[in-house]
Amino acid sequence: MSKPTIYVVIYSTWGHVKTLADSIIKGLNDGGQVNAELYRVAETLPQEVLDKMHAAKFDDIPVLDPKDLVKADAFLFGIPTRYGVPAAQVKAFWDATGGLWSTGALIGKYAGAFTSTASQHGGQETTIYTFIPHLVHHGIIFVPLGYQSKVLFSNEEVIGGSPWGAGTIANGDGSRQPSALELEVAETQGKTFAATVLKAWKPVAAE
Numbered sequence: 001m002s003k004p005t006i007y008v009v010i011y012s013t014w015g016h017v018k019t020l021a022d023s024i025i026k027g028l029n030d031g032g033q034v035n036a037e038l039y040r041v042a043e044t045l046p047q048e049v050l051d052k053m054h055a056a057k058f059d060d061i062p063v064l065d066p067k068d069l070v071k072a073d074a075f076l077f078g079i080p081t082r083y084g085v086p087a088a089q090v091k092a093f094w095d096a097t098g099g100l101w102s103t104g105a106l107i108g109k110y111a112g113a114f115t116s117t118a119s120q121h122g123g124q125e126t127t128i129y130t131f132i133p134h135l136v137h138h139g140i141i142f143v144p145l146g147y148q149s150k151v152l153f154s155n156e157e158v159i160g161g162s163p164w165g166a167g168t169i170a171n172g173d174g175s176r177q178p179s180a181l182e183l184e185v186a187e188t189q190g191k192t193f194a195a196t197v198l199k200a201w202k203p204v205a206a207e
C-alpha cells in the first residue's frame with residue numbers, strides 16, 4: 001500500500017527549528033502511515049554574514065529544489081521569525097515557485113507551519129499568519145494545529161506554540177533550547193497533521 005509523502009521543510013540558523021522538526025517528524029511517523037522526509041530551503045546569506053551570526057551547518061539535510069514540492073502530498077514548513085514575519089530564505093524559496101503556480105501544480109495539497117522566535121511575543125503567531133498568503137495563492141490548504149495539544153491551554157510556564165502551529169522561544173542569543181512542552185506540542189502537530197492528510201488520502205492502486 002502506498003503512503004502519502006509529507007515534506008518537512010525548514011530554515012534554521014542555530015538549530016531551534018531543526019529540533020522542533022525532529023519532534024514534528026516523530027509525530028508524523030507515529031502511526032507509520034506516512035512517508036516523512038526532512039529538507040531545508042537554500043541559504044541566501046553570504047558565508048561572511050553567517051560566520052558573524054555563528055550559524056550552525058545543516059549539510060546533512062538536503063536542500064529542496066522548489067520544483068520538487070510537486071512530489072509531496074503535503075508540507076510542514078519550519079520557519080524562524082524575522083521581524084515577526086517568515087525569514088527571507090523561506091520567502092526566496094516560494095518566490096521560485098512561479099512555474100508550479102502557473103500550472104496549478106500544488107492545488108489541493110496540504111500545508112502547516114511551525115516557528116521559532118527570540119522572545120515570547122516576537123512573532124509566534126504573526127510569522128505563521130503571514131506565511132499563509134503563499135499557500136492561498138497556490139491553492140494549498142492550510143492546516144492549523146488548533147488546540148489539539150492540551151499544552152496550549154497551560155500558563156504554568158513560558159512556552160512557544162499557538163493554534164497556528166508549534167513553536168519555541170530561543171532567547172536573543174539562542175541560549176534557550178526547545179522545552180519538553182514545546183517538543184510535545186510539535187509532536188502533536190506532526191501526529192494530527194498526518195491524520196488530516198490521511199483522511200483525504202486516496203492510495204494508489206497496486207499495479
Ligand SMILES: Cc1cc2nc3c(=O)[nH]c(=O)nc-3n(C[C@H](O)[C@H](O)[C@H](O)COP(=O)(O)O)c2cc1C
Nearest residue numbers: 012013014015016017080083084116117118119122
Ligand atoms: C534579522 C533577525 C530578525 C529577527 N527578528 C525577530 C523578531 O522579530 N522577533 C523575535 O522574537 N525574534 C527575532 N529574531 C530571532 C530569531 O527568530 C531566532 O534567532 C530564531 O527563531 C532561532 O531559531 P533557529 O535557531 O532555528 O534559527 C530575529 C533574528 C534575526 C537574525
